[in-house]
Amino acid sequence: MRRLPVYILVQTSGAMRGEPIEAIKVGLETMVSSLRQDPFALESVHLSVITFNRYPEQILPLTELENMQIPAIAQPTAAGTHLGEALEFMCKKIDSEVVLSTPERKGDWMPLLFVMCDGRASDSQLFQQIIPVVKQKHFGSIVACLVGHNPRKENVEQFAGSVVNMDTADSSTIRSFFKWVSASVSVGNRSVGAADEIILPPPPPEVHTIV
Amino acid sequence: METIKNYLKKTGMSADENQITDFLEANENEIKSFLADLWKDQVVKPAEEALPIEAAGEQPAAAASQPAAAVSEPAAAVSEQITAVSEQAAAVSEQAAAAEAPKISTEAPKDMAKFGAATPLHEEQRKQEVLQHQIKNRQITFPNGKINQPYEVDFDAEKLQMPEIAEILFENLEAIGLQYFPEEHKIKGVPTKSGDHKVEMKFKRKDWEVGKPLLSREVMFIINPDPRELWSKNIPTPEDVEYYKPDSDKAFLKVEPKTVKDGFLGLGKKEIPRKSMVAASQRGRSHAIEGKPRDDDFALHFDSQTEWYVMVVADGAGSANYSRKGSQVACQTAKEVCANQLAKEGFSDVLDCAIGEYAKDKSEKNRADLYRSLHSEILAKAAWAAKIGIEKEAAANRRAPKEYATTLLISICKKFDFGWFVGAFWVGDGGIGIYRKEPQRLKILGEPDGGEFAGQTRFLTMPEVFSDRVRTRFEVVEDFTAVVLMSDGVTDPKFETDANLNKIEKWNALWDDLNGHNEDNAKVSFLDSSEQSAAQLLRWLDFWSKGNHDDRTIAILF
Structure with a gap:
């Protein structure tokens, strides 16, 4: 049995307070529930959720879909968007959680990464240092989803294969984003292999592709 | 609201x-x-x-x-x-x-x-x-269940530490096949409905009286569907799809016994039984569920003049759009090149001679001589021709060859007085092995190409495969039960890791499995070699293995 590790990074600093964070939680639940209906996903997807503001926190360690329950995401209060620290934290998690192939052990599929943030990195120095590390992690695909007021794409463009923008971070847009994420995860499950990067299905119209 | x-x-x-x-x-x-x-x-x-x-x-x-x-x-x-x-x-x-x-x-x-x-x-x-x-x-969560599988979880109302509450009821829990047993502190049953079920929990206060409202909240019971059921959808590939090929294929190539002169002065006659070949290829559930075509392919050939057996198996890359054609071109081309070379006047003799020398004396020189003609005159030649064939097909359609990416396994075998010669050429994952049940012998004719992550392998269309490692291998063995070529759709579930491919226990298990030791009672009869065995092999390929739903192809010389 090969696992498909899926990492979801969610910014939970003040900018995400209110509807965005609520919608993300509902979106995650809907996504997990629809992935359960996909036999590829049900047998292989392992999901991890990492939230970050000034500090990153893995609120869901890499868990198989079958036994997964999305934990509560606290309403953001803290200021500070340490995107660099969050990425560094995630890379460490990947090192310890993602299994590489050896002759004696069957490796995982290449992991997928989805980052939901406003594109700001208050720790810009660390952020710049961590980008090459992220690139070395061999993600099957990295998608950055920009939410919040006045999102900035310059930072996430540096590591994400595709960047999408949600003008309105309302619940229906976020839901359609997660629907797309689940479709992408399903596709990722099938086509990782010969291609260097997975060809994702087109995002929904509410979500604009930037890159 | x-x-x-x-x-x-x-x-x-x-x-x-x-x-x-x-x-x-x-x-x-x-x-x-x-x-x-x-x-x-x-x-x-x-x-x-x-x-x-x-x-x-x-x-x-x-x-x-x-x-x-x-x-x-x-x-x-x-x-x-x-x-x-x-x-x-x-x-x-x-x-x-x-x-x-x-x-x-x-x-x-x-x-x-x-x-x-x-x-x-x-x-x-x-x-x-x-x-x-x-x-x-209160945080109240329940572990997820599985449809049609017994569910049992401890639920002790006391542990909620709410002394005012005398009794807890679950509303409509029965609707999903579960029941709460307060005396046993358990919720159990067999879930009958998959999905995210919101269940109403009712709390009865100690001072509750008829007519007074109960307190309540929702809790979630997540029941996972049965993957087997989700996988059971089988949509035939539309026949108008480009490069259509049937969703499954099978072949049995019977080689009749050889009649030789025998007895005093060669006046009598004797029949020497010869090995036959069987192969089957089944579209994986991952393709069946979406009505997508089978990407695997195979080809068999026996040259009655020279008595050479040829088996080819190819696994088209799941991520390449036209790999079904790539695998087909690869199998057909490789088979033809081998067949033509082996039938070429004089060549078979030269090769037989080199094999004979090597069997007599396994010296470095003899090994090198044999390797040279086997590699450059047949196996690498066939693989190279297959690669060129794919490139031509791609060029004719103005596509990149990698859209036709495929792996390739070739084996040529022949019986001699001193035993069997088996040669092989291997690109990608899957496996080629010579298995003997009695006495226990196993030779693996190469190594699977794998990467750090699952699904990464090398394909025939990659230029480096002709220079990166020794891909031509050969063995001379006394006899064997089977020479087996498999795509990774078979090796992944049956061997799991590359290391296991070299373990004879795993091959014993595979052989027993093929002979009917499995939950489906799918048995392939190898003794009375008949047409039936191809259909049996195809049925066997339908075996269930969690998480392994790739196309499956197997070719056996037995």
Whole structure:
């Protein structure tokens, strides 16, 4: 049995307070529930959720879909968007959680990464240092989803294969984003292999592709 | 909800009503507890001001503005308070009942009892709300279940530490096939419905009486569907798809016994049985569920003149759009090149001679000589031709060759007086092995190309495969039970790791499996080699293995 590790990074600093964070939680639940209906996903997807503001926190360690329950995401209060620290934290998690192939052990599929943030990195120095590390992690695909007021794409463009923008971070847009994420995860499950990067299905119209 | 909608309509705000509705519904609990929290802060001060009101013994309206639910650890305080009240109004039966509620308030501030000189009815309402708030904020989760598989989980109401609650009921739990057994502290059953089920939990207070409302909250029971059921969808590939090929294929190539002169002066005749070949290829469930074509392919050939056997198996890359054609071109081309070379006048003799020399003396020189002609005159030649064939097909359609990416396994075998010669060329994953059951022998003719991550391998269309490693291998063995070529759709579930491919136990298990030791009782008869064995092999390929639903192809010389 090969696992498909899926990492979801969610910014939970003040900018995400209110509807965005609520919608993300509902979106995650809907996504997990629809992935359960996909036999590829049900047998292989392992999901991890990492939230970050000034500090990153893995609120869901890499868990198989079958036994997964999305934990509560606290309403953001803290200021500070340490995107660099969050990425560094995630890379460490990947090192310890993602299994590489050896002759004696069957490796995982290449992991997928989805980052939901406003594109700001208050720790810009660390952020710049961590980008090459992220690139070395061999993600099957990295998608950055920009939410919040006045999102900035310059930072996430540096590591994400595709960047999408949600003008309105309302619940229906976020839901359609997660629907797309689940479709992408399903596709990722099938086509990782010969291609260097997975060809994702087109995002929904509410979500604009930037890159 | 309605109020908010109406309000928005009145104010003429252009907000999308559906969005608001969705949001509010989705976040009902959070909003409620948030509001409750807000109220909490407001309540504390008025509580003291309420003292004179209590003294006055009237004015319930003032007390009504203080929602009891706002108190975060309130149960104790309230129950004590109610006791106090009930002394004043013993006649009210509701309060009398409430007085029996256990007092657990050791740390409760005594002065709390003084505030809120409400009517007994209001006190009751307050108590109810406090409990409701407590109940809502308790984290109650249940492990996920699986449809049609026994579910059992401990659920002890005592552990919720809510002394006011006498009994807990689950509403409609039976509808999903589960039941709560309070005496056993268990929820068990066999889930009958998959999905995310919201179940209403009802809490009965110790002082509950008929006609009074129960407290309640929702809990989630997640029941996973049966992957087998989800996988059972089998959509035939549309025949008008480009490069259509059937969703499964099978072949049996019977090689009749050889008649040789025997007996005194060669006057008699004797029949020497010869090995036959069988192969089958089955589209994987991952393709069947979407009506996508099979990417694997195979080809078999026997040269009756030279008695060479040729088997080819190719696995088209799942991520390449036209790999079904790539694998087909590879198999056909490789087979033809091998067949033509081996039939070429003189060549077979030269090769046989080199094999004979090597069998007699396995010296470095003999090995090198044999390798040279085997590699450059047949196997690498066939693989190279297959690669060129794919490139031509791609060019003719103005596509990149990698859109036709495929792996390739070739084996050529021949029986000699001294035993069997088996040569092989291997690009990609899957496997080629020579297996002998008695005595136990195993030779693997190469190594699977794998990467750090699952699904990464090398394909024939990659230029480096002709220079990166020794891909031509050969063995001379006394005899064998089977020479087997498999795509990774078979090796992944049956061998799991590359290391296991070299373990004879795994091959024993595979051979037993092929001979009917499996849950489907799918048996391939290798003894009375008949046409049937191809159909049997195809059926065998349908075996169930969690997470392994790739196309499966196997070719066996036996």
